[in-house]
Amino acid sequence: MLDADAELIDERIAVTGDLVATVRELMTAAATSELAPEELEAIRGELAVLAARLAERSRPTPLRQHLDLAAIDRVRAGASWPLWRHNPLAIPLDVRVHDGVASADLVPGPLYEGPPGSMHGGLSAAVLDSLLAVLAQVQRRRVVTVGLQVSYRAAIPLGAPVRLVGRIVGTEGRKTTAVGEILLPASGPGQPETVAVSAEALLVEIPGAPD
Numbered sequence: 283m284l285d286a287d288a289e290l291i292d293e294r295i296a297v298t299g300d301l302v303a304t305v306r307e308l309m310t311a312a313a314t315s316e317l318a319p320e321e322l323e324a325i326r327g328e329l330a331v332l333a334a335r336l337a338e339r340s341r342p343t344p345l346r347q348h349l350d351l352a353a354i355d356r357v358r359a360g361a362s363w364p365l366w367r368h369n370p371l372a373i374p375l376d377v378r379v380h381d382g383v384a385s386a387d388l389v390p391g392p393l394y395e396g397p398p399g400s401m402h403g404g405l406s407a408a409v410l411d412s413l414l415a416v417l418a419q420v421q422r423r424r425v426v427t428v429g430l431q432v433s434y435r436a437a438i439p440l441g442a443p444v445r446l447v448g449r450i451v452g453t454e455g456r457k458t459t460a461v462g463e464i465l466l467p468a469s470g471p472g473q474p475e476t477v478a479v480s481a482e483a484l485l486v487e488i489p490g491a492p493d
């Protein structure tokens with residue numbers, strides 16, 4: 283690949299990431315705005331123009347950064363992995379892997395609501411699935427999840443920080459078992475974090491290099 287091509291791809295990845303981050307802000311603002319109906323209708327018209335402009339040239343699926351062998355080496359050296367940066371429907375996570383433990387911080391926003399005021403269980407499952415799949419892939423295995431068992435132990439309030447952690451507990455042939463948790467902050471100094479959600483994933487290696 284020519285240097286100029288690589289620079290263009292890097293620029294597209296960066297600019298699209300920033301664009302999608304702004305779209306996420308827009309999604310929250312649209313869903314929660316209390317402007318007058320006529321103002322909302324005017325804004326909708328402006329946004330429809332922008333949506334059509336973006337769609338003038340498009341790709342079949344979202345842009346994505348590949349967790350390939352080079353990226354895995356960077357993560358193993360301490361870089362975080364910006365998961366789902368380019369898909370506004372998914373929850374973005376900066377995944378770190380240190381001493382075999384994957385972790386990420388998250389503040390559930392208004393769009394993550396399931397039961398009133400707390401996080402949707404399917405979204406909790408999705409973030410843990412993603413975290414554990416990245417962790418397995420950082421072991422240089424290209425994997426998909428074939429099973430995910432989730433236990434909801436405490437509600438996760440919206441707007442407050444939580445911590446995701448995951449680790450691998452077993453590997454047998456093509457199969458990897460990994461466990462993860464979503465932790466609520468400790469209520470005070472010396473207090474433990476509360477496990478709000480725990481999950482166990484079974485991941486199976488599929489042919490091909492990690493990507």
Ligand SMILES: CCCCCCCCCC(=O)SCCNC(=O)CCNC(=O)[C@H](O)C(C)(C)COP(=O)(O)OP(=O)(O)OC[C@H]1O[C@@H](n2cnc3c(N)ncnc32)[C@H](O)[C@@H]1OP(=O)(O)O
Pocket residue numbers: 348349411412415416419425426427428429455456457484486488493
């Ligand atoms: C950047 C990277 C990070 C990306 C983050 C996002 C990742 C999100 C992760 C996902 O959600 S992945 C999407 C959901 N998963 C799928 O779409 C997988 C669908 N399933 C398949 O495609 C096939 O089942 C699969 C290729 C995984 C396996 O089919 P194979 O024919 O190659 O293998 P086989 O069926 O022989 O299974 C291999 C082993 O896994 C076991 N296995 C397969 N499916 C299972 C299952 N459902 N439950 C329990 N065990 C299962 C199976 O018993 C066997 O065990 P043994 O080796 O001990 O015999």
